[in-house]
Amino acid sequence: MKKKAYAFFCVLMALLCAACLSIVNVSSGAEYVMAAGSQSIYRLDVAKARGSIYDCNLQPLVGEKKQNVAAVAPTIESIGALDQATEGEKRGYLANALENGKPFAMELSRKIKDSCINFFQVPERYSEEQLAPHVVGYVDGTGHGVTGVELAMDDLLGRSSGEVTVYYQVDALGRVIPGAEKKIVDTLEETKAGVVLTLDSKIQRLVQDASEKLEKGAVVVTEVPDGEIRALASVPGYSPNDVGSAAANEDSPLVNRAFSAYSPGSVFKLVTAAEELEEDSYGYDFTCTGSINAGGLMFHCINSTAHGRVNLSTALQKSCNCYFVAAARALGPQAVLGMAYNLGFGASQEFGRGLYTNTGVLPALEELDNARALANFSFGQGDLTVTPMQVAGMMNCIASGGTYSTLKLISGTADSSLNVTPVESAAERTVQVMERSTALRLQSYLEGVALYGTANPGAPGNCTAGIKTGTAQTGVYENGEELLHFWYSGYIEDENGPRYTVTVLREATPDDKGVTAQVFREIAEGIAEQYF
Numbered sequence: 001m002k003k004k005a006y007a008f009f010c011v012l013m014a015l016l017c018a019a020c021l022s023i024v025n026v027s028s029g030a031e032y033v034m035a036a037g038s039q040s041i042y043r044l045d046v047a048k049a050r051g052s053i054y055d056c057n058l059q060p061l062v063g064e065k066k067q068n069v070a071a072v073a074p075t076i077e078s079i080g081a082l083d084q085a086t087e088g089e090k091r092g093y094l095a096n097a098l099e100n101g102k103p104f105a106m107e108l109s110r111k112i113k114d115s116c117i118n119f120f121q122v123p124e125r126y127s128e129e130q131l132a133p134h135v136v137g138y139v140d141g142t143g144h145g146v147t148g149v150e151l152a153m154d155d156l157l158g159r160s161s162g163e164v165t166v167y168y169q170v171d172a173l174g175r176v177i178p179g180a181e182k183k184i185v186d187t188l189e190e191t192k193a194g195v196v197l198t199l200d201s202k203i204q205r206l207v208q209d210a211s212e213k214l215e216k217g218a219v220v221v222t223e224v225p226d227g228e229i230r231a232l233a234s235v236p237g238y239s240p241n242d243v244g245s246a247a248a249n250e251d252s253p254l255v256n257r258a259f260s261a262y263s264p265g266s267v268f269k270l271v272t273a274a275e276e277l278e279e280d281s282y283g284y285d286f287t288c289t290g291s292i293n294a295g296g297l298m299f300h301c302i303n304s305t306a307h308g309r310v311n312l313s314t315a316l317q318k319s320c321n322c323y324f325v326a327a328a329r330a331l332g333p334q335a336v337l338g339m340a341y342n343l344g345f346g347a348s349q350e351f352g353r354g355l356y357t358n359t360g361v362l363p364a365l366e367e368l369d370n371a372r373a374l375a376n377f378s379f380g381q382g383d384l385t386v387t388p389m390q391v392a393g394m395m396n397c398i399a400s401g402g403t404y405s406t407l408k409l410i411s412g413t414a415d416s417s418l419n420v421t422p423v424e425s426a427a428e429r430t431v432q433v434m435e436r437s438t439a440l441r442l443q444s445y446l447e448g449v450a451l452y453g454t455a456n457p458g459a460p461g462n463c464t465a466g467i468k469t470g471t472a473q474t475g476v477y478e479n480g481e482e483l484l485h486f487w488y489s490g491y492i493e494d495e496n497g498p499r500y501t502v503t504v505l506r507e508a509t510p511d512d513k514g515v516t517a518q519v520f521r522e523i524a525e526g527i528a529e530q531y532f
Helices: 002-027 030-035 076-085 091-100 148-152 154-159 188-192 201-214 240-248 265-279 312-318 321-331 333-342 371-378 388-399 436-452 515-531
Strands: 039-049 052-054 066-072 104-108 117-123 162-171 183-186 194-197 217-223 228-235 286-288 291-294 297-300 308-310 350-352 403-405 410-414 420-422 430-432 465-478 481-494 497-509
Touching: 039 066, 039 104, 039 117, 039 188, 066 076, 066 162, 076 091, 076 104, 076 117, 117 162, 117 188, 148 154, 148 350, 154 194, 162 188, 201 217, 201 228, 201 497, 201 515, 217 388, 217 515, 265 312, 265 321, 265 333, 265 388, 265 436, 265 465, 265 481, 286 321, 291 321, 291 371, 297 321, 297 371, 308 312, 312 321, 312 436, 321 333, 321 371, 333 371, 388 403, 388 436, 388 465, 388 481, 388 497, 436 465, 436 481, 465 497, 465 515, 481 515, 497 515
Parallel strands: 052 194
Antiparallel strands: 039 162, 066 104, 066 117, 162 183, 194 410, 217 228, 217 497, 286 308, 291 297, 403 430, 410 420, 465 481, 481 497
């Protein structure tokens, strides 16, 4: 104990000597003579923050974690206390601060009692495990939004800013006048105002944790029927605190894969199926031999499997390509393409400045006059590309009884008292795109796919689900193996019917090894456990 006290005494004496030497040097010069008797105000900007971003339950998505920031008027006592609190790690910095004599701010892990030190709890904008970084986005060095909601709502978040400022009385050299009164201005309370999103933090955390298994891909969760996005994850993720590392990563973690376009494969068969049911309430019967000729080119089911006699229900369960080629041929290209347009494919959705999805690619009607192009289109191949957001919108429509709603991400604005004012985008639309009977029949078929078909490995064990799977060829090879996109898209039910949709994409891998199914099941069961 005596050794510690002695060491602390030595530190204080060293700091005192440094201060005295500084005073002697300054006071012997003409600068001090000119400054003598002169006083002014010194402004110390301790912290600045901008408006908040909340989830649908008004839980903060940014600034939830706080840090202690000290505003320090340097004296022998205050510098000595800081040196002891930082265990000597900042000794050089503190000695320079004492010699300089001007007030300064520094982060500390704990508070210190000293009349010359004022403490403030300042929000850290982002956490290391930031929720929904691809939705929230990040700001630049000037505090303006660069991507995501930070950019889309930059003006509002900027207007909701606050700061902590301390004004000191100082002499002409900027040194604090001992005993002089200081003024503190703290407007951080105003930063409680901001933007309210449709995201649910609990579901978002569940989705982010589960989606890491995808390595590359995306997950979108919506709530039925209105299409509020309760979770959106893009993998790999990134830290808004280290954008530089993310930008240099060859896996492109800054890309929002939920907004990006990919070949859909068999999940797109639901478009053909919906149009088929619209024209015939029971669908067609068909005998699958494992292949079918379209424009002189043979199209095959997976592994050229002959599925035999199938109807629409069993064709969806077995994901029979040949059935849907024949169905699209019977329906005609205009009918199938029209249903795709009505379900939101081929169109971008914008949620605000800089926050919008890829349009994807729908072939032109004249292109589908080619039998081969129509065959590819019928089961989600060829030039067709879609986004996970668009697939989620399609599934939300089926789950809601045939009403298509544009997906929603920004639900309102909040004032500093957390009073919420709803906002509605001019781009939002709600339209009945298929008969309710069509949607209900599709729901029945999708539940069959989950129970008896290709989606059974991903079916949740604690709730009813309807699911469609897809495996899309990319034409890109790595080490002699073609890279494929794997899809799971479906809904889960509570006692009142479909409640949430879950869409999972795993990007560009030669062998999924059941990962996409595992992610879908884990998310579905987690949501059901929390909310059903």
